């Protein structure tokens with residue numbers, strides 16, 4: 313039995329025939345850049361998440377970058393986000409010249425802590441050095457952030473909200489899908505994300521018609537009325553037509569896959585209850601289970617479990633071993649160890665188990681019993 317961390321082969325077998333039909337249509341049409349399938353995908357995606365507009369793009373990173381560019385966020389502006397996320401979240405803030413202000417996370421959801429968020433906003437205002445402009449909440453591991461509180465705080469302090477739903481696509485809060493919260497939402501179609509293509513890809517969602525127009529322009533080098541009229545700085549941020557058809561094929565399986573992912577998570581939770589700390593999904597939320605991450609008691613116990621799993625050929629991963637405020641690239645921001653105790657302590661205890669819709673019961677059982685075996689050593 314070989315267990316994949318994320319099994320894209322089993323999924324490929326299901327879409328193989330339908331996908332090749334669509335791929336060969338694109339290859340014959342030679343419309344590789346912004347072919348009609350890109351617009352078809354954007355319509356289907358915006359219908360799925362429940363937003364007016366979708367602008368597909370070249371990666372989740374560009375999906376985060378483009379709204380910041382469109383809003384004119386830059387030097388002297390503060391953008392509040394979590395230090396417990398993938399580097400892209402703070403990278404885009406720095407790329408536009410703004411300053412990331414990190415806010416510690418909730419120890420149960422691993423998402424930005426709303427009380428800490430407000431405390432940091434008030435502090436930045438009272439220091440008077442940076443102008444608070446936006447919040448980038450991250451839907452970590454597929455669980456939407458606490459939008460009930462975050463959206464209220466954003467309103468109170470007049471801040472823009474850019475949802476980082478790179479891992480969140482398919483998650484739900486309050487009957488609404490991830491990618492529908494805040495002023496704009498960004499997702500990623502990196503192969504390992506809940507909805508992945510066969511390369512890099514991403515999308516921005518919004519209900520704001522002005523932002524939509526700006527995003528279309530920024531995606532193609534800041535184009536104006538036509539391609540050779542350039543009215544602002546933009547990027548080469550398009551999604552390939554070939555990736556769009558991969559996503560169209562996979563989107564058909566997606567609702568069923570979400571259900572299967574939730575069943576896998578349920579089984580893990582039942583088998584691992586009381587052994588390691590299993591993920592917490594608050595009432596009214598559904599996770600898309602981009603990752604199934606659990607907490608060991610401490611770093612030593614985590615090491616023991618991971619070694620035992622790897623001995624048996626079971627892959628694991630650590631998301632994230634080093635919070636963003638301690639990354640070399642961000643050291644100039646002046647943060648130090650101890651600034652975000654929750655993120656730092658979770659970084660030492662967390663690890664992720666194989667998670668995908670096609671994980672079999674026997675595999676889940678074997679993974680779980682191996683963890684329990686390691687705990688009894």
Ligand SMILES: *Cc1c(COP(=O)(O)O)cnc(C)c1O
Nearest residue numbers: 371372373398400478479500502
């Ligand atoms: C993957 C990821 C991104 C970046 O997406 P890419 O498509 O790899 O550029 C941004 N934020 C988070 C939280 C991610 O997990």
